[in-house]
Amino acid sequence: MLNIIQLLPDSIANQIAAGEVVQRPASVVKELLENSIDAKAKTVQIIIREAGKSLIQIIDDGIGMSETDARMSFERHATSKIRSSDDLFRIRTMGFRGEALASIAAIAQVELRTRRSEATRGDELGTLIRIEGSEIKSQESVSCLPGTNILVKNLFFNVPARRNFLKSNSVEMRHILDEFQRVALAHPDVAFSLYHNDSEVYNLQAGKLSRRIVDLFGKQYREQLAFCEEETPYVNVRGYIGKPEFARKTRGEQFFFVNSRFVKHNYLHHAVVGAYEGTIQEGFHPFYVLFIEIDPSHIDINIHPTKTEIKFDDERSVYAIVMAAVRKAVGVYNLTPSLDFDSNVNFLPVTPAPRRSSEGLGGSPAEPQNRSAPRPMNPVWANDRLEPKPASGLDFPRKSAANWQAMFEGLEKPETATEPVNLFETHEGPAETEALTLESRVNHLKTSPVWPETIGAVMQVQNRYLLTPVPAGLLVIDQRRAYERVLYDQYQAALTKRNGVSQQLLFPKTVSVMPVDYNLALELREDLTSLGFLFDEVGQNAFLIRGVPALSVGENEEELFANLLAQLREDTGRLKLERAEVLARSLARRSAVRQQKPLAEPEQKALVEQLIASTNASYTPNGEPITTVLTLDKLAGLFRS
Incomplete structure (x- = not known):
């Protein structure tokens, strides 16, 4: 052979x-x-x-x-x-x-x-x-x-x-x-x-890191940079973080460098986000450019052809040091209440901090809290070492069933509106209060509600949910997600028919964007125009905004355009969809964020009716549930002793 x-x-x-x-x-x-x-x-x-x-x-x-x-x-x-x-x-x-x-x-x-x-x-x-x-x-x-x-x-x-x-x-x-x-x-x-x-x-030009960040991402970053530095015998951390108010829902502006080599490390990203606990909303991502200097003998970079993945011989210590460094920077720049940095959490096990009081997130002044400990990890003792266990999210205190009646505070019946209902008109209303989410397995049901022939009374809760009776019980609608579905359908129709309505600006606005977003806007000009955006190039990486979609009137035009491009950039790389589909999804999600607002009774009813008439009243374009039903049996169970 x-x-x-x-x-x-x-x-x-x-x-x-x-x-x-x-x-x-x-x-x-x-x-x-x-x-x-x-x-x-x-x-x-x-x-x-x-x-x-x-x-x-x-x-x-x-x-x-x-x-x-x-x-x-x-x-x-x-x-x-x-x-x-x-x-x-x-x-x-x-x-x-x-x-x-x-x-x-x-x-x-x-x-x-x-x-x-x-x-x-x-x-x-x-x-x-x-x-x-x-x-x-x-x-x-x-x-x-x-x-x-x-x-x-x-x-x-x-x-x-x-x-x-x-x-x-x-x-x-x-x-x-x-x-x-x-x-x-x-x-x-x-x-x-x-x-x-x-x-x-x-x-x-060659210069300092802060100047390089501004030159790359824009002059607006001058306001949000906070210096971050922590030195230990094992590892040094330095760089810049962004202030919480500048956090975005889109990712892509988070950079880790280990010995000046860019790496991707979800575990350390979790440490940074954990250091911002209580200062940014869940789902938002802070800007950071962090350099980690460590003896090469403690790392292995030869694990992937592109060398963007890395292994530490003691990841938990690096995690704790990165979190402490970011949390210290947040405190130094008065971005959060005063923090306690006296205790050394870099290498030693730390007992869990006492639970906060039930009166919100502030806690009692008499309860000392070790904020330097890695809060997003739930410590459990094993073999005399502190073994971290990933948490499911931010450790907010749970609301008890006793707060049920708080849902219905301030729900006095509004006066009947005499003007035609415009779902997307901006209303001046009371400041948003803390949203109350009822945790129940009912919220995760995948069944569609049985819609009645006519919509009866609709009630708004905390500017966030709409409640209306259905034959099976009580239908709960997520207001923001309902807007996202309705807007998505309208944007899809505008892209298909090329007839999006534009609202001309009395005073055109100039917006500067990153080069990657500048090229993206030029590529999508035809689709953006179909939605109602009117813009011209006015220099390097800058546009003059002359009009915006009529459904987006009332928003900051510069932020709307720049944030939409950033959302598009992320979604284009993450979603395997056609450009028009990604554009409709991104703009709908971006525009729906501002729709958590008080609605008059006719507006509430009109939104529910438009949701019923949409292409899919049960889910957003990204597959998030819009509605859930609290059945009569479930409601009765809430009152059983």
Whole structure:
């Protein structure tokens, strides 16, 4: 029998490796930028065409390479960082595996010009190497500037199946901008410039981290930054956090860097959010850029091809230190009541803090509370160590059944309205009181209510719920979610018929957005116009808003437009839907947030009727339940002793 196992040719092996390292143009940008940083560059220029599909060019003023090193850099597993296995646990550079250039050259046409700078040996001539599909076409000496200039052309030219899986230029460019932002944040001492199709997107000067954040995300971030720092023998934490009032419902502006390398770490994100306990609403996400410095021997970064995942040898200690650092910053900048930082919670088990009093969230002055302890974790003792157990959410005190009657306070019957009912008209009403949620398994029923032929009396509770009788018992409607369903249907109709109504602004508003959102708005201009948005470009990453959807009148136009784009950016990457569908969902969710307000009796009834007439009265477009029924048996059970 013939032997059937054989070694793969280098060209095929490199293409397989490229499938792990180079997933899209943004992967190439990340790897080449990290190479420039490792080469001690102080100025880096990035030139992109067609979102990186036709050209990615990185020019730096780093130390450059010799002729031999330039040739060796394209060999698989060729690296200047590793000499022994022990070096794997002392990594402080960005690249170290020696896979990047070999993988890129396997699926693209590459030109490399490099010359050693005076900081090394200062060669008079540089080296030019041309490679296509792992095959070296030429190598020669050329005159060039010190540093490295690398061009990656026609990505996936020899793997058409991979190229067909690339998304639209706007989507791929957003991924490139994400990678660019991460590298630029990690190295504020390096000047970066980015050009796409001959247009300048970023021109970042070297400076402090705070300036880099403002240059990347906008001048409005000057007001929300709070410095954060904590030093311990095990790990140091520094960076900036955002003030609670600037927290957003969309994610994407949370950055962790471990030894200057961007990482994704849900466990540490939980620590940061826990430090904001009681200062931001549930479901909102604070801005933060946090740098963690730790001895490389305590971490393992060699667990994923993109090196964005990381393992600590003592994650719980890092968790506690990060939480303490953020909580300390929140207290120093008077963002919360005074905190107690005297106790050391970084490495020692902490007993649970006493429960707060039943009179709200403030607690009794006589009850000391250790706010430095990691509150989002419910401690349980096991084997003489503090074992954390993830909590289900913020630890708010439960309301007892004795508060049932509080639901119906202030529900005096309003006077009958004489004006036509407009569900989306802004009303000045009393300030919202604390919402009361009745926890019951009935709230999670998936059955649809049996709607009556005519809607009877409707009652509003805490500006949040609508109650109306149905044959099965009492129908409870989530007011915000009902608005979301009704608005979604109207926005969908406007996108389909291209007849959205716009409300012209008497005084047009100028709004500045992030470059990624600027490109997204231009791509979706036709759909946004169909909804009622009217806007013009007025400079780099800025728009002049001339009109907004009529259903959104009364909102802050700048915030509506900017936040919608941010919501779209997140939903586009998370939801596998058509652009129009994502746009309708995002705008409906964004506009429905402000609909927790007092409603006159005709408005309450009109909302219920519009909900019944909607395409799906039971669920929001995102699948959240809108209605639930408190059956007669359940209601009777509430009064049994």
